[in-house]
Structure formats: structure tokens, C-alpha cells
Amino acid sequence: MDRLHVVIVGAGFGGLAAARELADAPVDVTLVDQNNFHTFQPLLYQVATSGLASADVAYPVRGSAARQENLAFRQATVIGADLDARVLHLQHPEHEVEDLTYDHLVVAAGATTNTFGIPGVDHHGFPLYNLADAVRLRNHVLERFEAADADPSLMDDGALTFVVVGGGPTGVEVAGALTELFQVVLRKDFRxxxxxxxxxxxxxxxxxxxxxxxxVSQAHAREALTQRGVEVRTGVQVARVRANRVTLADGEELAAHTLVWAAGVKANPIGAALGLRTGRAGRIEVGPDLAVSDHPGVWAIGDVAAIVDGRGRDGTLLPQLAPVAIQSGRHVARQICCVAAGQAPPRSPFRYRDKGTMATIGRSRAVAELPFGIRLRGFPAWLAWLGLHLLMLAGFRNRISVFANWFWNWLTYDRGPRLIFRSRPRADD
Ligand SMILES: Cc1cc2nc3c(=O)[nH]c(=O)nc-3n(C[C@H](O)[C@H](O)[C@H](O)COP(=O)(O)OP(=O)(O)OC[C@H]3O[C@@H](n4cnc5c(N)ncnc54)[C@H](O)[C@@H]3O)c2cc1C
Incomplete structure (x- = not known):
């Protein structure tokens, strides 16, 4: 029997987990991603606030492919498909289009920023969803300090006012890390x-x-941020954003050159591009086994999929988190392994094992809510957060580098990569 060809779209947490689970199966796997690297999104905020370098949170996908015999990689953007013919249409960076046939297609294209149509956010806001966003934000923050240093009157215009929108873990982490960067590092740089x-x-x-x-954790986070000098405004929305003004729904206008958007995500629009049925927030509808109905051989996992929480909460979708993506990727891979072994797909429902959630609030502070009702706050939660993130990082080199950077930053109150770095296009680009 010919080996099955499994195509996985997206080398994020879900796609990589699925590919690894298929390592010993008698199948050929092609991983397709628009970037040639995997991004560790939970640490993007540290790149944006000069805590880590870009290379620390990115891992080359070909590094994984080189170690797994049945795994190949294509850098391309998936732009459409003929699902009846089982053909995927890819657009390569150099503009050629390629048709890739598959027996099984695993859609793992993640999510993207949702600005909810608030005027000005798309144009003036700084999202934090990928590595380019993080580097762009870091450049901008440091440039605002350089500009204010050259012309201190710019501070009255909001050059050093940074509005972070979204009080979820990402917003809390960004706000905490920004105040720490200003008070501990930039204070010394800009005497x-x-x-x-x-x-x-x-x-x-x-x-x-x-x-x-x-x-209890919510109150702890608020108190820790306030102690560090973050002005926390709850119960209010952003109504409009301009280059140097943020208007709140209660009418208050903040003079600010920077708005960091950490307020919402929606599924990657790939579902519609592939002609798949999408539901809430554009997520691809899947059955309990994560198969896409009406399209045999098509599966969706992670952030892009509308996975109903099978733990009895009627109709609630699982959150868009890394452990959901990893576990759903492994689940689909195991179903495909059965087909490859000549068995009928077991169609077993996906059961998510919740291992808890965490958020850091700057140096040495965090909140963590773990299984069995274990709740940590402060330094122990921060250590748990560090350990978990080191374990989850792809690549041994990255783990060593991140650990060394964290240790250095903690010991010296310093930050290494506070670089304003832009690549200039070649004349013929
Ligand atoms: C700033 C931030 C912080 C976060 N912090 C945490 C945290 O602390 N803990 C936690 O559990 N979760 C966190 N998350 C969420 C977590 O990162 C996601 O749930 C997880 O990455 C989802 O994995 P995925 O495989 O579904 O998608 P992703 O990891 O997003 O991967 C999707 C991949 O698909 C590729 N792709 C997209 N479209 C195409 C296309 N058309 N063609 C080819 N390739 C394509 C992308 O380049 C990307 O590599 C955070 C997310 C963000 C943005």
C-alpha cells in the first residue's frame, strides 16, 4: 500500500505537535508555513520589551524536519484548495503557485488580531501577535525615548505615554514588563x-x-501592577485611536503616541479561503474527533478550530491556548496513525486535559492557577511560570539562551537586546 501523505498547514504549537506524533507512522508528512520558523508566542512580549532577542523565541522549522525522517517542510502561504480533488494551493514567497496533493489535511493556521472595527486601531495600534509585531513595538518604544530625549517637549504630547488595551494575560504581562523596562533600565540609559x-x-x-x-489572583495582579506604577483603568473601552491620542468611551482623551493592542483574537481567515464552514469568531467547525464534516481527510486543530469543550460545559468552545493546540494536534495525529495502520479511524472524541493558567506581572511576581485547586502567587508562581515556559520552548539552544538571559536580567537589572533595528529593502526589491 502507498504511504499516506499528510499535509499540515501551520508550524505553530498544534502543527508541530501533530508532526512529531506522526514521526514513527508509515506516512509522509509535509509541514507548510508562511514563515520558516515556529514562534513561541507566550514570550513575544519579552521581545517587545527588550527582555529577549527575536532568535530566542523563534525556532527554524527545518531544524525539526532535519531530525524527523518522514517530515518535509515547504515555506509557502496556503491560499486555497480543491477539497474534492484533495489539492492545496500554495503561494511561495517568490510568487510561484504550487499545487500540493494530500490524503489527510490538518489545518493548524492559528489566529490573528481582532480589533473589533474600533476606528484607528488597525492603522495606529501595535498588535502583538507575531515576531514582526514584537520587533516593531520594541523599535517604536525605544524610538519614543530617543525622540523625547532629543526634544523633551514631546512628553507633553504623549511620547512617553503607553496605553495597553486588554487586561488578559498578554496585556498584564506587557504592562508589567514596560514599567520595569522604564524604571530599571531606561532610567539609566536616558540620564x-x-x-x-x-x-x-x-x-x-x-x-x-x-x-x-x-x-484572589485578579486582585493580586491589580495590586502588583499598581505598585509598579501602572495606571489600571477597568470598566472602560477604547473608542478611537489617532497617532498621538487615545479616546476612551467615557470621553477621556489620553495624549499617547503608543497603543498596544492585546484585546482580542479571531481565527485565521484560512477556513473561508479553503471553503470550510466556520462558526464563532471565524473558527472552523469540527466534530468531537476534530474532523471537518463533509470533507473526509480534513481536520482542524488549535486556535483556528471551534473545538467544543467536551467536559460537560454545554457548547462552550475551548480557549485559544497553547496546551489546547498541542493536545488537539496529538489527538488528530493518533487518528491518522490508525488509518495508516489499515484500521478504521476510531473517531474517538478529543478530551482536553486542563493543566492550568499563569500570567507574570514583571520581575518576580506572577499568578498561577493549577489543577487540584492549587493557586500560587508572587515569587513561587513566577518560578513555576519560568520553569513551564522553559520546558515548552522549542529547541535546546533556545532554552539555554532564554535561561541565561533571564538569569542575567534578574541578577543585573539589565536588558540586552534594546536595539532599534530595521532592515532596509535592497534597491531592486
Ligand atoms: C502574545 C501572545 C501570548 C500568548 N501567551 C500564551 C500563554 O502564556 N499561554 C498559552 O497557553 N497560550 C498563549 N497564547 C496563545 C497560544 O500562543 C496559541 O493558543 C497557540 O499558539 C495556538 O497554536 P496553533 O498551532 O493553533 O497556532 P499558532 O501557534 O498561531 O501557529 C499558526 C501557524 O500557522 C501559520 N500560518 C497562518 N496562516 C497561514 C497560511 N495561510 N499559510 C501557511 N501558514 C500559515 C503561522 O505562520 C503560524 O506559524 C498567546 C498568544 C499570543 C499572541
Whole structure:
């Protein structure tokens, strides 16, 4: 019997987990991603706030492919498909289009930023969803300090006011890390500048931060951020954004050159491009076994999939988190392994094992809510957060590098990669 060809779209947490689970199966796997690297999104905020270098949170996919005999990689963007003929249409970076046939297609293309149509956010806001976003934000933050150093009157215009929108883990982490960067590092770098005038304002439309956490953790996060100088505004939305002004729904206008958008995600639009049925927030509808109905051999996993929580909560979708993506990727791979072994697909339902959630609040502070009702706060939670993230990082080199950077930053109150770095296009580009 010919070997099955499994094509996985997306080398994120879900796609890589599926590919690895298929390592010993009698199948050929092709992983397709628009980038030639996997991004560790949970640490993007540290790149944006000069805590880590880009290479620390990215891992070349060909590194995985080189170690797995049945795995090949294609750098291309998936732009469509003929699902009846089992053909995927790819667009290569150099503009050629390629048709790739498959027996099984695993869609693992993740999510993207949702700005909810708020005027000005798309144009003036700084999202934090990929590595390019993180480097762009880092450049901008450092440039604002350089500009204010050259012309301190710009501070009155909001050059050093940073509005972070979204009180979930990403917003809390960004706000905490920005204040730490200003107070601990940039204060020393910009000795002539009144760095005390730098403001971080965290805006959240709900009445509390960290929505899915317990009230105790929410209160701890708020208190820790406030102690560090973050101005926390809850129960208010952003209504409009301009280059140097952020208008809140209650009419308040903040003079600010920077708005970091950490307020929402929606599924990658690939579902519609492939002609698959999508539901809430554009997520691809899947059955309990993560198969896409009406299209045999097509599966969807991770952030892009509308996976109903099978733990009895009627109709609730699982959250868009890395462990969901990893576990769903492994689940689909195991179903495909059965088909490859000549068995009928077991069609077993996916059961998510919740291992808890965590968020850091700057140096040595965090909240963690783990299984069996274990709740940690402060330094122990921060150590748990460090350990878990080191374990989850792809690549041994990255783990060593991140650990060394964290240790250095913690010991010296310093930050290494505070570089304003732009690549200039070649004349013939
Ligand atoms: C800033 C931030 C912080 C986060 N922090 C945490 C955290 O602390 N803990 C946690 O559990 N989760 C966290 N998450 C969520 C977590 O990162 C996601 O749930 C997880 O990455 C989802 O995995 P995935 O495989 O579904 O998608 P992704 O990891 O997003 O991977 C999708 C891949 O598909 C590729 N792709 C997209 N479209 C195409 C296309 N058309 N053609 C080819 N390739 C394509 C992308 O380049 C990408 O590599 C965070 C997310 C963000 C943005």
C-alpha cells in the first residue's frame, strides 16, 4: 500500500505537535508555513520589551524536519484548495503557485488580531501577535525615548505615554514588563530625561483584570501592577485611536503616541479561503474527533478550530491556548496513525486535559492557577511560570539562551537586546 501523505498547514504549537506524533507512522508528512520558523508566542512580549532577542523565541522549522525522517517542510502561504480533488494551493514567497496533493489535511493556521472595527486601531495600534509585531513595538518604544530625549517637549504630547488595551494575560504581562523596562533600565540609559514622566495605562473593558482567573489572583495582579506604577483603568473601552491620542468611551482623551493592542483574537481567515464552514469568531467547525464534516481527510486543530469543550460545559468552545493546540494536534495525529495502520479511524472524541493558567506581572511576581485547586502567587508562581515556559520552548539552544538571559536580567537589572533595528529593502526589491 502507498504511504499516506499528510499535509499540515501551520508550524505553530498544534502543527508541530501533530508532526512529531506522526514521526514513527508509515506516512509522509509535509509541514507548510508562511514563515520558516515556529514562534513561541507566550514570550513575544519579552521581545517587545527588550527582555529577549527575536532568535530566542523563534525556532527554524527545518531544524525539526532535519531530525524527523518522514517530515518535509515547504515555506509557502496556503491560499486555497480543491477539497474534492484533495489539492492545496500554495503561494511561495517568490510568487510561484504550487499545487500540493494530500490524503489527510490538518489545518493548524492559528489566529490573528481582532480589533473589533474600533476606528484607528488597525492603522495606529501595535498588535502583538507575531515576531514582526514584537520587533516593531520594541523599535517604536525605544524610538519614543530617543525622540523625547532629543526634544523633551514631546512628553507633553504623549511620547512617553503607553496605553495597553486588554487586561488578559498578554496585556498584564506587557504592562508589567514596560514599567520595569522604564524604571530599571531606561532610567539609566536616558540620564538627562525625566523618566518618571513615562506612563503605562492598562485599559480593560471588564471590571476586573485576568477574566478567567479567580478573584484572589485578579486582585493580586491589580495590586502588583499598581505598585509598579501602572495606571489600571477597568470598566472602560477604547473608542478611537489617532497617532498621538487615545479616546476612551467615557470621553477621556489620553495624549499617547503608543497603543498596544492585546484585546482580542479571531481565527485565521484560512477556513473561508479553503471553503470550510466556520462558526464563532471565524473558527472552523469540527466534530468531537476534530474532523471537518463533509470533507473526509480534513481536520482542524488549535486556535483556528471551534473545538467544543467536551467536559460537560454545554457548547462552550475551548480557549485559544497553547496546551489546547498541542493536545488537539496529538489527538488528530493518533487518528491518522490508525488509518495508516489499515484500521478504521476510531473517531474517538478529543478530551482536553486542563493543566492550568499563569500570567507574570514583571520581575518576580506572577499568578498561577493549577489543577487540584492549587493557586500560587508572587515569587513561587513566577518560578513555576519560568520553569513551564522553559520546558515548552522549542529547541535546546533556545532554552539555554532564554535561561541565561533571564538569569542575567534578574541578577543585573539589565536588558540586552534594546536595539532599534530595521532592515532596509535592497534597491531592486
Ligand atoms: C502574545 C501572545 C501570548 C500568548 N501567551 C500564551 C500563554 O502564556 N499561554 C498559552 O497557553 N497560550 C498563549 N497564547 C496563545 C497560544 O500562543 C496559541 O493558543 C497557540 O499558539 C495556538 O497554536 P496553533 O498551532 O493553533 O497556532 P499558532 O501557534 O498561531 O501557529 C499558526 C501557524 O500557522 C501559520 N500560518 C497562518 N496562516 C497561514 C497560511 N495561510 N499559510 C501557511 N501558514 C500559515 C503561522 O505562520 C503560524 O506559524 C498567546 C498568544 C499570543 C499572541
Amino acid at each position: 538627562q530625561l525625566d523618566v518618571d514622566r513615562a506612563r503605562v495605562v492598562l485599559v480593560e473593558m471588564q471590571d476586573q483584570l485576568l477574566g478567567p482567573f479567580s478573584p
